[in-house]
Amino acid sequence: MTNHDARLSRRTLLAGAAAIGLAGCSNDGRGGQTGAGGDTAGVRPAYQPYTGVKPDLPGAEYNIPNAFTRYPANPVQAITTPPGDGKPIDVLTYTNTPIPPKLEQNRFWQELNSRVGSPVTVNLTPSVDYAQKFATVVAGDRLSDIFLVGAVPQVPQMLEAKAVDLTSHLSGDNIKKYPYLANLPETAWNVCIFSGKIFGVPIPRGAISSNVLYTRADILQKQGLQGEVKNVDDFFELCKALTDKPRNRFALAASPTQFVRNMFDVPNNWSENGKTLVSSNEHEAQEEVFEVLRKLWSSGYIHPDAFSGQNQDLKVRFGNGSSALVQDTFSAWPSYLQTAVDKEARIGIVGPPKHDGSGPGKIWLGAPAIGFAAISKKSEARVETLLAYMNFLAAPFGTQEYLFRKYGLPGLHHNVVDGNPVLTKKGFSEVQLGLMYTADAPWTVFLPEKAGDAEAEYNAMKALCPTALADPVAGMYSETNVRKGPQLNTDMTQVTNDIIQGRKPVSAWGDAVKKWKSGGGDKIAEEFAQALQSSR
Structure with a gap:
């Protein structure tokens, strides 16, 4: 499984995609958040967890994903009727992997x-370019049937004008018509609720x-x-x-900035002080x-190319052993396995x-959602079909649909190794259609590439x-x-x-903070504080 959203989407944020919803994921740990302006309690969908497969290592007690050491030998068929209506389903989203082969050469897509x-057409854009792409599409009134919401000013107003209000379809028990969307965590929905209305799927x-x-x-x-x-002294000795x-x-x-x-108890973006917010x-x-960071750099413990080049270079350094430590998200584990030159490499x-x-x-807790996908008002007549398609994409681990969505066809896109699906090169190339950035199931820890990693x-x-530490907003x-x-954030x-x-x-940090505050930081704090209070 290849999931690179953590690393490259950070660059998307710094390029201006604050509205994609990545919280606290910029390179220096202070990315912007987006989403609900409060008023979520009355409309949030009823949570209905999927219980069709028993995890090998349950995570609910610890507020972490379930872990599986083996894919079920006989996965259940979660959806018996195809969700499509025979008409094309057009999707606008991004990808963090190479653009896959076109439909004619792509057996998985077929x-x-x-x-x-229904024939699915996917308008894929590299994540680093998505903010500009989305702004252009909105300005030209060319939104797809389903679109990942990107960075434009006045997101609530844009959604009111361009997106279907999904509240009557998804609020409360209404969502039970789409059981795999009902399986999404309750807090994830906050990102797509504005003024008491649901405008998307997280x-x-x-x-x-x-x-x-x-x-x-x-x-x-x-x-x-x-x-x-x-x-901190132990850390220096390890680096040395x-x-x-x-x-x-x-x-x-x-640089291991975060x-x-x-180590110094710096808050996750914001901390509460009464009814106000204080920036980290x-x-x-x-x-x-x-x-500490200056000493790590001046001692030569940080790779000299750390502040130049591409984010993929981090994986290359880690994979070839030229750097044995790297900061990244838990979700990046599979991609680090795949870039390891030594197949005996082990991750800790x-x-x-x-x-x-x-x-x-204390580490900083990741945001409940990294964004959301909405449905165009021009496609409102097909809203139930499009929600059914998103429900299909959210079919959870242990189902036939999940197995196909992530691993494609057996013998072509994946091989079964010790009972588990492992992507082939063709599989890695063809399955990357940005489906996980249209709708997705809750994450599970499943690492079939290497025994013991899960x-x-x-x-x-x-x-x-x-x-x-959670980000309060x-x-x-x-x-x-x-x-x-x-x-x-760039500054x-x-x-x-x-x-x-x-x-x-x-x-220089103190002066930069003063400039940040007067340049908009204080106003951001005020607006987030208002959103936080109205959500309670």
Whole structure:
């Protein structure tokens, strides 16, 4: 399974896609949130969890995904009637993988159309370009039947004008007509509820999109190193031991900015102070964080190309062993497996300690949803067909539909290895139709590529996620954040990078925060605080 939304979508956010709903996922950990402006309680769909398959490792108790060590041998057929009506279903969304072969050369796409009962046309755009693409499509009044909501000013007004109000179809028990949409987590719906109306279907993530520090556990073991650090000095010693400049080895593939902030209890984007919000930019420990990061850089423990090149380079460095530590989301685990040059490579997770050794630190909890897809008003006459198609795409793990959607056809797109589906090169190429950015099932931890990895990731999440710090306004909407947030975040990222690399003093952070506040940050805080209060 290949799921790259965590890494590349961060760049989408910085390019201006605040309205796609990525909370706290910019490179410096301060991305913008979008979504509901409150008033969600009365209209939120009734939650009806899918119980058709029993997880090997249940996650509900820990607020993490269920984990599976094996795909069910006889997966159930979740949907007996094709959702389509025979007419084309046109979709606008993005992808974080190479554009797949066209329909004529794509056996998976052909089979998808057959199973859906309608020809599906997908207008795919690389995630880094989606904000511009979406703005152009909205301006030209050329929205597809189903569209992933991207970054444009006045998102609520755009939805009122362009999207179907789905409240009567999805609120409360109405959603039970679409049982796999009812299986989506309750909090994920906040991102697509505006002024008491449901305008879309969320793309759920949650704990799986939390950032952590990955290790090449096999490399640490060969060097006799423990994959655990108890304070900031331990972290320096680990980085020193993993760095060998003459052999072009550097401990860290990129700056571990969020990991170090976790050591110093910096909040996840915002913290509440009565009825007001305080930005994590203003946290008292930020300058201490920068002192640590500057020392990691000046000591040569961070890869010299960390601030240039492409995000995929991080996976290459980690995969070939030239960097044994990298910060990314739990959802990125499969892609790190696939880029490992040494097939004996093993992945581990290092939890952040408090910087002074007084106990474990706390990671930042991923947002409940990374965005949502809406239905065009021009397609309102087919709304039930389009919701049925989205319900098909949300069929959960353990079903025939999920197996096909993620792995395609046996013997062509995947091979069965020890009872589990493993994508072939053809499968990897053809199945990447952006379906997971149209609608998706709740994430599950399933890593068939390597025995033991599902248990390893589950145990890491079980240890770190129950105490993770949530962003109090994840999924909420601020107009100023949509308009000014991307540029403000870009400016703060640049200052962050300049300080870490020694081009500016640590004291430059305070000046940058003042500029951020006066340039829109205080207004963003005010609007998010209002949204938070109205949601209660």
